[in-house]
Amino acid sequence: MKTxxxxxxxxxxxxxxxxxxxxxxxxxxxxVKLHASGxxxxxxxxxxxxxxxxxxxxxxxxxxxSGEVVSIGFGVTKVKRGDFVVLSWIKGTGQDIxxxxxxxxxxxxxxxxIATFCEYAxxxxxxxxxxxxxxxxxxAALLGCAIATGVGIVRHKLKLTENSTLVxxxxxxxxxxxxxxxxxxxxxxxxxxxxxxxxLSFAKKNGVSDILLFTDTVVTDIQSLCPGGxxxxxxxxxxxxxMEKTVAVLKPHGLAVIAGNIGYTETxxxxxxxxxxxxxxxxxxxxxxxxxLDFPFYTRKILAGNLPVSELITRRIKLQEINEAINDxxxxxxxxRAVIDFK
Numbered sequence: 076m077k078t079x080x081x082x083x084x085x086x087x088x089x090x091x092x093x094x095x096x097x098x099x100x101x102x103x104x105x106x107v108k109l110h111a112s113g114x115x116x117x118x119x120x121x122x123x124x125x126x127x128x129x130x131x132x133x134x135x136x137x138x139x140x141s142g143e144v145v146s147i148g149f150g151v152t153k154v155k156r157g158d159f160v161v162l163s164w165i166k167g168t169g170q171d172i173x174x175x176x177x178x179x180x181x182x183x184x185x186x187x188x189i190a191t192f193c194e195y196a197x198x199x200x201x202x203x204x205x206x207x208x209x210x211x212x213x214x215a216a217l218l219g220c221a222i223a224t225g226v227g228i229v230r231h232k233l234k235l236t237e238n239s240t241l242v243x244x245x246x247x248x249x250x251x252x253x254x255x256x257x258x259x260x261x262x263x264x265x266x267x268x269x270x271x272x273x274x275l276s277f278a279k280k281n282g283v284s285d286i287l288l289f290t291d292t293v294v295t296d297i298q299s300l301c302p303g304g305x306x307x308x309x310x311x312x313x314x315x316x317x318m319e320k321t322v323a324v325l326k327p328h329g330l331a332v333i334a335g336n337i338g339y340t341e342t343x344x345x346x347x348x349x350x351x352x353x354x355x356x357x358x359x360x361x362x363x364x365x366x367x368l369d370f371p372f373y374t375r376k377i378l379a380g381n382l383p384v385s386e387l388i389t390r391r392i393k394l395q396e397i398n399e400a401i402n403d404x405x406x407x408x409x410x411x412r413a414v415i416d417f418k
Contacts, residue, residue, distance in 0.1 A: 080177070080193035081397050082184055084133040086124035089398045090192070091133075096178040097195055102149040103170030105198050107162060110212035112140040112191035112415040114397070115220050116247055116313060117336065119404050125338040133184050135177065137191030138164035139219030141212045142417075144203075151200050159212075160203045162189055162196070163219035167366035169200030191219075192397065194417055204366040206374050213391070213414050214377060214384045217248070218370050220361070221412050222384060224334060225252020225311070226373065227362015229260060232332050233307045240264040240305040242297055242324055244289070245312025246274040248412040249334050251281060251387050253309045258282045259382055266300060268293060269312070270407065277410040281386050289317065297324045310335050318343045321356065328353035387411045 076097045081090040100106050118136045120126055140162040144154050153169045154160055166188075175197040177184040188199035206215060225248070229235055239262050243250045246269045257265050258281075266285045267278035275286040287296050289312075297305065304326030310318050313335035321331035322345050333356065337343075345356070376382035389411035392400050400413045 076195070078193050078195040079394060080135055080190075081394060082133050082179070083122060083136055086122065086129065090122070090136070090401070092395055092397070093179060095184050098175050098177055098197055100146060100148040100197055101172060103151060103172040103200050104148040104175065105151055105154060105200055105203055106145040107142040107160060107196050107198055107203065108145050109140050109142040109191060109194055109196060109417045111216035111417060112137050113217050113219065113221055113248065114400055114404065114413045114415065115139060116404060119401060120336055122401065123405070125336070127339045131185040133182070135184060135186040135190035135193060137193070138189055139216055139221065140191035141215035145195070153200050154203060154205050158205045159208045159215070160205050161215055161218045161366070161370050162191055162198055162203055163223060163366055164189055164202065165219070165223055165361040165364050165366055166201045167204055169203070171201050172199040192394070192415065194394070204370045206370055207378070210374050210377055212418065213388060213416065216414060217384055217387060217412055218373055221248040221252045221387060222373055222382075223364040223366070223369065224359065224362040225249045226256035226259065226382070227364040227369065228253055228309055228332050228334060228359055229256030231363040232357070232359060233330065235260040235262045235307070237261045237263055239307060240301050242266045242268060242305050242308045244268045244308070244310045244317040244321065245314065245335060246278045246410055247311060248387060250309070250311035251278070251411050253311060254278060254281055254283055255382060255384070255387070259376065264301070266297060266305070268297075268317070271410070273408075274410045277389070289314070294320055294323050304329060306330070308332070313337055315341055315343055319345060322349045322354050325354045329355070331356045333358050388414050390414070391416050
């Protein structure tokens with residue numbers, strides 16, 4: 076059996092879109108027919124080699140998607156054939172199978188426990204979660220990373236209230252999801268910061284109270300809106316300078332969460348005096364999401380109209396258009412989330 080897939084053969088090169096042989100599923104694995112996949116900036120980082128040496132080239136990409144179970148390997152109990160599922164890099168319950176090996180003209184094409192830039196994928200049992208078929212498949216795909224991380228940060232890390240003040244650096248898929256989460260918790264003061272006027276216009280349409288261009292004066296600009304600092308900051312831009320400014324805009328005892336990714340050789344510098352003021356800076360692992368509990372929760376919120384994930388989707392493409400979408404992401408010409416539609 077074959078599948079069309081987008082393959083990373085070489086860093087800083089276009090993905091090769093071609094047919095490859097699907098491996099026989101092993102115990103603990105699940106074969107899924109993809110319906111949709113999001114395109115996360117993490118994949119751009121992989122393509123550009125920002126994570127360092129990549130010993131697994133050539134390999135598949137993609138870590139958030141939705142689809143239907145085609146078949147299951149021995150010992151899989153979490154899902155059955157025909158189930159509608161979310162695919163996510165964030166692991167839940169089930170067997171943990173670290174890799175799959177596809178083939179292209181007798182060459183091995185590597186894959187981790189999940190891939191979504193393909194029509195069919197062999198996925199580890201703990202990377203899939205069954206959800207209701209009532210949710211549209213394109214929205215379901217974004218539960219796997221954008222919503223899990225962005226709304227998860229709000230739900231599990233920030234504990235927002237209506238009176239909380241929040242700054243979000245970067246209005247891509249994660250940043251926009253943070254904004255959706257803050258709106259779900261009725262936060263009234265949400266400040267979006269980005270280098271792009273287009274992104275800020277998108278953020279304004281999606282319910283933030285204030286927008287600011289990311290400039291040298293961004294700290295004083297934020298302080299003019301919130302004298303004394305803000306309660307929370309989420310850095311989702313992957314910008315080193317933005318990361319360094321997160322703590323400076325916090326009020327004493329405020330919390331900054333770093334969700335963006337910079338190159339693996341880069342470091343940030345922060346004045347330690349900020350921590351004497353009781354400020355905290357922390358990271359996040361997928362919004363501390365538990366897929367087996369959180370994906371059904373988010374599904375219910377979406378179906379009830381309390382989490383308008385459709386607002387995140389700014390482009391729908393076919394697999395053969397993926398290189399154009401990735402190039403636009405690299406040029407900061409994409410806001411929200413692009414979704415690959417396989418149906």
